[in-house]
Amino acid sequence: MMEEQEMLDLFWEIHSGNPREGPGEFQSTKRAFDMLKDLPSSPKILDIGCGPGMQTIDLGRLADGMIIAVDNHPQFLNDLKREAQQNGLADRIIPHLGDMCDLHFEAGTFDAIWSEGSIYIIGFEKGFQQWRLLLKDKGYLVASELTWLKAEAPGEVREYFAKEYPGMQDMEGNLRIIQSAGYRNIDHFVLPESAWWCYYSPVEEKLSRLRRKYAGHPEALAVLDDHQREIDIFRRYSEYYGFVFYIAQLG
Ligand SMILES: C[S@@+](CC[C@H](N)C(=O)[O-])C[C@H]1O[C@@H](n2cnc3c(N)ncnc32)[C@H](O)[C@@H]1O
Structure with a gap:
């Protein structure tokens, strides 16, 4: 039997040292950023x-x-x-330990809030509602979120997300949430599959290495299987769901 701490260690073994922890890539970040026409210099x-x-x-x-x-x-x-130092950005990037559900910044501090692949943790609707207080007038909230792309998805993928992310909406549903939270929808777009592989490829390589390391540990192998299944579901059903970047503005 693996102890709880050993299971946690395995989780972080999978999720440490990867370039990303969710789908995304420079071209998509830039595409969304270029839409923020009212940002100050x-x-x-x-x-x-x-x-x-x-x-x-x-x-x-x-x-x-x-x-x-x-x-x-x-x-x-x-x-x-470390990355900020290596890229000469340490004076402009400030890492901050905190809980996204309980942020303590002054109201009206930010010109833009950015959240790639993370807003689901607080909840898409709650994130748009709560974080707007931190924005200045005409501030932007840009978030990428797992979204149904087609109404009629096959049973296997429906069942998978009924368990893994039952709250997943389609684009129209998310656009309505954004509007009800008091923002103007500026634009939205689906991340290309290449953005998923920026995240999945290094993880998948690691999974096969860890499979050898944990051969004979059924509980550890089950954790690796769960991670592999997520990737396999994406390989089979990526036309039915995706990450969508939502670009919204106050005022
Ligand atoms: C799916 S990852 C996305 C990371 C990154 N944006 C990317 O695209 O590579 C979600 C991130 O949210 C962080 N996280 C989880 N719960 C959190 C919380 N309550 N407050 C702040 N961050 C949290 C995790 O540590 C993780 O880094």
Whole structure:
């Protein structure tokens, strides 16, 4: 029997040292960023659920302002700090340990809030509702979110997400949520499959290595199987769901 701590260690063995912790890539971050036409020349940006911070570094290259990057896992913030130093961005990227459900910034602080693949943790609707207080007038909230792309998905993928993400909406549903929370929908677009493989390819390589390491440990192998299943579901059914970038503005 594996102890709870050993299971946790295995989780972090899978999820440490990866370039990303969710689907995304520079081209998509840039495409969304280029839509923020009312940003000041040195914007103040809050990146929520930044993980190891690939999109934080990308934002640091795209925007000539300050970025506060929040995560509740200290190791990711250390990774980001190192990357920011190596990229000459340490003076403009501030890693911040915090809980996205309980943020303590002053109201009206940020020109933009950015959240790639993380808003589901607080909940898409709650995130748009709660975080708007932190935005300045005409501030932006940009978030990518797992979304149904087709109404009629096959049973296997429906059943998978009924368990893994029962609250998943379609695009129209999410656009309605954004509007009801008091924002204007500027635009939205589906991330290309390449953005998924930026996340999945390194994880999948690691899974096969760990499978050899944990041969003979059925509980560990079951954890690896769960991760592999998520990737296999994407390989088979990616036309039915995807990550969508939603770009919204106050006022
Ligand atoms: C799916 S990952 C996305 C990371 C990153 N944005 C990316 O695309 O690579 C979600 C991130 O949210 C962080 N997280 C989970 N719960 C959190 C919370 N309550 N407050 C802040 N961050 C949290 C995790 O540590 C993880 O880094």
